[in-house]
Amino acid sequence: MSDENNIDPKVNHEKKYSIFQIAINLTVACFISGAIIAGTYFITAPVSVKTAAKIKTDAMRSLVTNAQTFTAIKTKPDWFTAEKDGKIIAYVVPAESKGYGGAISMLVSVTPKGEVIDFNILESKETPGLGDNASKDPFRNQFKGKAVKDLEVVKDPTKVNNIQAMTGATISSKAVTKGIKEAVQQVTQFVGGK
Numbered sequence: 001m002s003d004e005n006n007i008d009p010k011v012n013h014e015k016k017y018s019i020f021q022i023a024i025n026l027t028v029a030c031f032i033s034g035a036i037i038a039g040t041y042f043i044t045a046p047v048s049v050k051t052a053a054k055i056k057t058d059a060m061r062s063l064v065t066n067a068q069t070f071t072a073i074k075t076k077p078d079w080f081t082a083e084k085d086g087k088i089i090a091y092v093v094p095a096e097s098k099g100y101g102g103a104i105s106m107l108v109s110v111t112p113k114g115e116v117i118d119f120n121i122l123e124s125k126e127t128p129g130l131g132d133n134a135s136k137d138p139f140r141n142q143f144k145g146k147a148v149k150d151l152e153v154v155k156d157p158t159k160v161n162n163i164q165a166m167t168g169a170t171i172s173s174k175a176v177t178k179g180i181k182e183a184v185q186q187v188t189q190f191v192g193g194k
Contacts, residue, residue, distance in 0.1 A: 057070060059107055059120055059122075060080060060082065060092045060107070060109075062118075062120065063082075063090075063092055063107060063108075063109035063117060063118045063119070063120060064082035064089065064090045064092065064109045064117060064118075066084055066089065067082035067083060067084055067089060067090065068083060068084050068085070069082075069083045070082055070083070070092065071083060073091075076093075076190070078093070078094045079091060079092070079093050079094075079190075080092040080093075082109065088112055089111070089112075090109045090110060090111055090112070090117055091109070091110050091111075091112070091187045091190070091191075092107060092108070092109050092110075093107070093108055093110065093183050093186060093187060094106070094107060094108075094183075095107070095108045095119075095179035095180060095182060095183040096179055097175040097176065097178045097179030097182070098175060099124065099125075099126050099131060099171060099172045099175035099176070100126055100127060100131050100169070100171040100172050100175070101124070101125035101126045101127060101131065101172075102124075102125045103123070103124075103125075104121060104123070104124045104126065104134075104172075104175050104176060104179060105121070105122045105123040105124070106119050106120060106121050106122060106176070106179050106180070106183075107119065107120045107122055108179070108180050108183035108184070110183060110184050110187040110188075112187075112191050113147075114147055114148065114184055114187060114188040114191075115145050115146065115147050115184075116143040116144060116145065116146045116147075116151075116180060116184060117144065118140075118143070118144065119140070119143060119176075119180055120135070121134060121135040121176070126169070126172045127169065127172070130166065130168045130169040130172065131166070131169040131171070131172030132172075133166055133169065134166065134169070134172055134173065134176045139163075139164075139166050139173070139176075142163050142164060143163065143177075143180060146163075147184070148181060148184050148185055148188065150162055150163075151163060151177055151180060151181040151184065152177070153165050153170070153173050153174045153177050155170070163177050
C-alpha cells in the first residue's frame with residue numbers, strides 16, 4: 001500500500017485550515033496597515049498642502065518684495081500676478097532651460113512692461129563653484145530691469161547692457177538667460193505687448 005492512501009483526512013483538513021487561517025491573517029494585517037496609512041495621509045495631507053503653499057508664497061514674496069497679494073492666473077498654470085493696492089505690479093512665472101548639468105528650473109518675476117525684477121533657481125544640477133553661481137551676485141543682479149533686447153550673454157565686459165557670462169560657466173550663463181528671456185517674452189505676449 002502506498003503512503004498516499006495512508007494520509008489521515010484530519011491532517012489534510014488542518015493544512016487547509018492553516019492556509020486559510022494564514023490568508024485571513026494576511027488580509028487583516030493588510031487592512032489594518034491600509035487603515036493606518038490612510039489615517040496618516042488624512043491627517044498629514046492638509047498640513048503638507050499648506051506647507052507647500054507657504055513655501056511657494058515665500059518664494060514669490062522674495063521675488064516681488066513689495067507685493068501685498070499673489071493671485072493664480074486661471075488660464076496659465078503656475079502663473080501668478082503680484083498685486084499692490086489692487087494693481088498688478090508683476091507676474092511670477094515658471095521658466096526652464098537646459099544647462100550644462102541638465103534642466104534648470106526657475107521662478108521669474110517680470111513687470112507688466114516686460115522687465116525682469118528677479119529670479120530664483122528652484123532646481124539645478126550645474127557644476128558646483130561654477131554654474132551653480134547663477135543664483136548668486138554679481139551674475140544674478142545683472143538681470144534686474146532688463147528687457148528682452150538686453151537678455152543676451154556676452155563675454156565682452158564693455159557691453160554693459162547685456163548679461164556678462166560667468167567665468168568658466170558660459171553654458172550655464174546662457175541657459176539661465178535663455179529661460180529668463182523666454183519668461184519675459186511670454187509675459188509680454190500675455191499682457192498684449194510686442
